[in-house]
Amino acid sequence: MTRTPDADRGGSQPLAGGELIVRAARPRDAAELLVLFGELAEYERLRDELRATEELVREALFGARPAAEALIAECGSQLAGYALFFPTFSSFLALPGVWLEDLFVRPAHRGAGVGRALLAAVAALVHERGGGRLEWAALDWNELALGFYRGIGAQTMGEWITHRLAGEPLARLAAQAPARSS
Numbered sequence: 001m002t003r004t005p006d007a008d009r010g011g012s013q014p015l016a017g018g019e020l021i022v023r024a025a026r027p028r029d030a031a032e033l034l035v036l037f038g039e040l041a042e043y044e045r046l047r048d049e050l051r052a053t054e055e056l057v058r059e060a061l062f063g064a065r066p067a068a069e070a071l072i073a074e075c076g077s078q079l080a081g082y083a084l085f086f087p088t089f090s091s092f093l094a095l096p097g098v099w100l101e102d103l104f105v106r107p108a109h110r111g112a113g114v115g116r117a118l119l120a121a122v123a124a125l126v127h128e129r130g131g132g133r134l135e136w137a138a139l140d141w142n143e144l145a146l147g148f149y150r151g152i153g154a155q156t157m158g159e160w161i162t163h164r165l166a167g168e169p170l171a172r173l174a175a176q177a178p179a180r181s182s
Helices: 026-041 056-060 113-129 143-151 168-174
Strands: 018-022 071-077 078-090 097-105 133-136
Touching: 018 113, 026 056, 026 071, 026 078, 026 097, 071 113, 078 113, 097 113, 113 133
Parallel strands: 097 133
Antiparallel strands: 018 071, 071 078, 078 097
């Protein structure tokens, strides 16, 4: 476990609910992570898109080939939030980076430095691993998150538009792939 200072409070002071701890998620956290994924989906008005199961989460994060990593923030005995991220690569920098898929803090813990601590912990991992950048997306209506990101000095990449292929369009394009040679 790593004790992470609460940067908003100017040090490692305990929060109202107890000391803030940011730690790597463990396989036994899969069920709690799934609950947090559901809370994030509710907040983002995307609950109908949530298809994850505890088994899928466990395999994706802790299986033979983990697709992502997660950090969990705990305040005392309470689960306060999480960050979910995975590696990227910049051809221009020729360096690895990280895509932050989720940064979620439960409403009762917002404004207490939990989000900053989680984001700082991800940034520290990027730095320790020799990474060149940390990137993420935010919903355009989520002013709470957008204000937080502006406050830490994050640059909005307005000229970039995110695209996604999923479901049938993804399958259709995949069917057009040329045969692979051995």
